Amino acid sequence: MHVDHLLQLESLDLTLLWGDAALLKQEISGVTATDLEDPARFLQPGEIVLSGLVWWSAEGGRAKADRFVSALRTSGAAALLAGEETHGEVPGHVLDACREQGIALLAVPARTNFRAITEAVYLRQWGDLSRRPSPHYLLPENVRHELSHLLAQDASPEELLDRAFAHLGDLPCYLVTATGRTIARTPAAPALPPHHLADSLRRDAGISLRVNSETSPYDTWYLHLPASEGPRPGCCTRSPTSSPSTTTTSTAPVRPPGRPPTSSSRCWTRPAPTPRGCAPRCAPAGCRSRAPSSSSPRR
Incomplete structure (x- = not known):
């Protein structure tokens, strides 16, 4: 950006x-x-x-x-x-x-x-991550180190997601399957039924980034941020x-x-x-x- x-x-x-x-x-x-x-x-x-x-x-x-x-x-x-x-x-x-x-x-x-500016920058950078060869190229260095440490400790997806978005404050974000099943969510994200999230993905409501799977296209997950209030x-x-x-x-x-x-x-x-x-x-x-x-x- x-x-x-x-x-x-x-x-x-x-x-x-x-x-x-x-x-x-x-x-x-x-x-x-x-x-x-x-x-x-x-x-x-x-x-x-x-x-x-x-x-x-x-x-x-x-x-x-x-x-x-x-x-x-x-x-x-x-x-x-x-x-x-x-x-x-x-x-x-x-x-x-x-x-x-x-x-x-x-x-x-x-x-x-000022927070709206911060989110605009980091959300744009998160979007760039899906198009770069190195999946962590634009993450802040301290976040990369912490995520690597958590991965080595077999941390849960929810813990990883929480840490990855901690520098953005209380931003609601979901890691979901194509059918809307929640794999993980940040503390600021309320629990939502699968049909609601699946509908948001279909309507492109908010920002959704596809996480490509290395195993099967049926295992594709999405990083989903609901539409912002501005x-x-x-x-x-x-x-x-x-x-x-x-x-x-x-x-x-x-x-x-x-x-x-x-x-x-x-x-x-x-x-x-x-x-x-x-x-x-x-x-x-x-x-x-x-x-x-x-x-x-x-x-």
């Missing part, structure tokens, strides 16, 4: 503020959300960086913007996706810093949840005791209740439908341009 693919997703409603063709063709290796003033130690090459810009203030101005964007450039980040909710718009200092240091900058409207207004949440100078958002996703806590966590709001018929967002002339949108592939 490339940076410009995100601009083609109408549901995200992202706006290109700056970035040439070469920057927009960079391949996305992953997603990190952070509001650290200097997030360099948490970033990996090729990642897009989601930030609510809580770290920026008018007092710090250009100096803070330069420090943050420099960390992205040094780490090899593919692009900065900056939320507009905190300041009403992306500050000009951030735009200038990205232009001077060669970092593509996309604006994220307040109604688009994003709900809001981005990252802030601690009530946080201030712009001390607020930090770490790089690991929140796990659903009942899962072991990680060393750090993200705060997300749950997706909901984006209102239809919203008027286009206005912007000063010469400040931003909206890329033409087109329907994204289902898989």
